[in-house]
Amino acid sequence: MTRPTRKQELSENHPAKRGKRLSAGGSLDVQHRSNITLARLQDESRVETETISSSRPRGLLAKGSSFLNVVELFAGAGGMGLGFILAKHADRRFRLIFSGEVHPIYVETLKCNHGLFSRMQKPGACLVPEQENVHPIDLDKKNALEHVASVARAAGGADVLIGGPPCQGFSSANRNSWSSDNPNNRLVDVFMRYVDKLRPPVFLMENVQGIVWTAKNGDNNSLSVAEYVLRKMKTFGYLVFPKLLDAVWYGVPQYRTRFFLMGIHRDTGYCEEDFDDWGPFPTPTHGRSSGRPFVTTREAIGDLPTIGNGHSVNEMDYCEPATKADNEFLSLMRKCAPKREILDHVTSRHADYVIDRYKRIPAGGNWQDISEMMSNYAQLERTHSNIYRRLKWGEPSITIGHYRKSMLVHPEQHRGLSLREA
Ligand SMILES: C[S@@+](CC[C@H](N)C(=O)[O-])C[C@H]1O[C@@H](n2cnc3c(N)ncnc32)[C@H](O)[C@@H]1O
Incomplete structure (x- = not known):
């Protein structure tokens, strides 16, 4: 799928303008929102056409423990991990057992943020990795994979694997490097390698929208990188849920659309029928369909x-x-x-x-x-x-x-x- 031009996006007949989905072929079916005008049009149309279902899936995720172990890859400043730490369920919490980041300065930021996240929790709640174990690590190295696997084993296994592999290769902010040849795109393969090795019940991969239209092999006839990842994850036994989500729908005062791919392993007992249109993703908390305005x-x-x-x-x-x-x-x-x-x-x-x-x-x-x-x-x-x-x-x-x-x-x-x- 090639990226639509702005003219195409805004033309009356373009499916996105009519609130329809753009399919990149195969099973990848996400709604493209590459600019603010398009995003607004879609939000209007969503209010008219969708009633948001509050149905929740039936299956059971993991063991009876009150903690679910999260392994965070490409952690950056730790924003994704923070989301998990803050998520609360009556009798379950997520805890980060590993946060992997290669850049020494980002690791310092990550450690500062972990200290902050800990102070936000009740005293004694150990929801971040031991700080002396957080060091710069190149996740592409073979010994890194072995190391992460042994950390997960020692903690009783990884329940959830999360990460946003670097996205310069797909980012619209950097149009010159839209290509799967960009070495940064290789790190999507690294993420898949960890999923393959750790086989967590759930994984969540985040990226920019460009992953949907960047061709895997650099020509427009080949699979998009997103479709390629999705197919591969299926072969590992996962139900896969691709979705473009806008942060503005969840109370962030900023339009910011990102591609999310969640995988739930079939061994957990879940099947497609357990989910509605939103798959396992939370329905919006803000915007007209939720009754609360966007944060300004x-x-x-x-x-x-x-x-x-x-x-x-x-x-x-x-x-x-x-x-x-x-x-x-x-x-x-x-x-x-x-x-x-x-x-x-x-x-x-x-x-x-x-x-x-x-x-x-x-x-x-x-x-x-x-x-x-x-x-x-x-x-x-x-x-x-x-x-x-x-x-x-x-x-x-x-x-x-x-x-x-x-x-x-x-x-x-x-x-x-x-x-x-x-
Ligand atoms: C898109 S950012 C992730 C942002 C993060 N999800 C957050 O919430 O802050 C990707 C990160 O991957 C890191 N990275 C790049 N190559 C890496 C590698 N080989 N091993 C570990 N981390 C790497 C980058 O330094 C960058 O911080």
């Missing part, structure tokens, strides 16, 4: 003090008492943050001519509103629509990528977003 940019960053272009003071006070987090999102975000201080509310210093441009861009606008001022851009027609995008207070943010490259603008102040806001 104002709710997410409206509490931060006004700063100027190039502001560089790293620690500041909130404008009001830290206890006055007046919406659900802020209360959650401030739960474990330092009580009074705001960290990293700093922003790049832009040249005066850039600030002059910002001043002319309305909320929701972008470089197209000031195209006559963009004289230093050689190929304007190739300029990404996120360049000089000014956010809107009353809506979720667009997807935040490399925030300095996109040059996202504050909803009303004439400056780029601060690190804290991004």
Whole structure:
């Protein structure tokens, strides 16, 4: 499946616009949402056409233990693992028994975050790996596979294997490397190798949407990488559930669509009929079909003090008492943050001519509103629509990528977003 052009996406007859699914052939059937306009159209259509079922699957997942062991690969800062740690069920919790990351600086971040996650839990709850056992590890190495397998054995087995193998090769932020030849794409194979070796009852792989249209062998006639993974996982005995999910549906103040593939091993006793359209994924908590509005940019960053272009003071006070987090999102975000201080509310210093441009861009606008001022851009027609995008207070943010490259603008102040806001 080739990536649809923007013109195709927005044409009246395009299936995505009509709320239909784009199939990449075979059993891969996901709804493509590559830009904010398309995402909004789909959400409207979903409200009209779907009633969200609350039916839950029947089968039993794992042994009688009150903990399910999670092995986290390509951990980065540990965001995926955090989701599992925070997930609560009446008598079951997830605990991370291993978090694997190769980059030494990311491992330091991971360890800091593990400390934070532990403080968010009741004292004594051991939900993160022993920190002295978290070291940089190249998961592509044979001895790494053996090591992870022995950690899992010692903990009584891996119940869930999770990971987002690096995605530069499929990322729309990096169009030049859309190819399965990109060495980063090889790491999807590494993820599958771990599934094959550990055979967890459940795996969850996350990636960017580009995995759906990147051809496995670099030509448009071959399987997409997503379809290839899905087929291979089936041969390992898994029921497979591919889905594109948007973080905005779950209370994140940002449109951010990602591809998820969940596999449930047939040995668990589950079968396809146990699941509705959403498969094993949670139904949205936000958006019209749920009765709760999306979280807006104002709710997410409206509490931060006004700063100027190039502001560089790293620690500041909130404008009001830290206890006055007046919406659900802020209360959650401030739960474990330092009580009074705001960290990293700093922003790049832009040249005066850039600030002059910002001043002319309305909320929701972008470089197209000031195209006559963009004289230093050689190929304007190739300029990404996120360049000089000014956010809107009353809506979720667009997807935040490399925030300095996109040059996202504050909803009303004439400056780029601060690190804290991004
Ligand atoms: C897309 S990020 C994962 C982000 C993560 N899911 C999170 O929530 O923060 C992929 C990560 O894989 C790491 N990585 C790349 N190659 C690796 C390898 N051979 N072994 C272990 N980690 C690797 C990268 O350094 C990067 O942090």
